[in-house]
Amino acid sequence: LVCVNRDASAHDAIRQAGRFSLNPLTTDHEDVMSIFAGQRGVRGDSRFSHGNWRTGASGMPVLSDAVASFECLIVEHYVHHSHSVFIGRVTNLRATPEADALIYAKRATARAVALA
Numbered sequence: 001l002v003c004v005n006r007d008a009s010a011h012d013a014i015r016q017a018g019r020f021s022l023n024p025l026t027t028d029h030e031d032v033m034s035i036f037a038g039q040r041g042v043r044g045d046s047r048f049s050h051g052n053w054r055t056g057a058s059g060m061p062v063l064s065d066a067v068a069s070f071e072c073l074i075v076e077h078y079v080h081h082s083h084s085v086f087i088g089r090v091t092n093l094r095a096t097p098e099a100d101a102l103i104y105a106k107r108a109t110a111r112a113v114a115l116a
Helices: 009-017 027-036 044-049
Strands: 002-005 019-022 051-053 061-063 068-080 082-093 102-105 110-111
Touching: 002 009, 009 019, 009 068, 009 082, 027 102, 044 051, 044 068, 061 068
Parallel strands: none
Antiparallel strands: 002 082, 019 068, 051 061, 068 082, 102 110
16 A cells, blocks of 8 residues: 555656555665655656666566565555555565664654564
């Protein structure tokens, strides 16, 4: 599941492609996060010049050193106010279990830690 603002530059590309990739970020990806969040003024395909991107099995861009990469085929699409909710079926998955995941909440980033 991914929620995308309908005014975002990626929205129509995702809808028209009928698929998307989801790449949970590591703690080394704060700059990639801010670029894709629109905080650095980088737009469109030029965002992919930041980070270690490659083409995944389904032809979607995947971040090679992300915590994981999920390549998904859209199976449902809902509009809710300003956003589209895309539900995807995972068609390809790659994981890096030893990576430290990046969390963003309350306008700050943190490293995910195990609850033990």
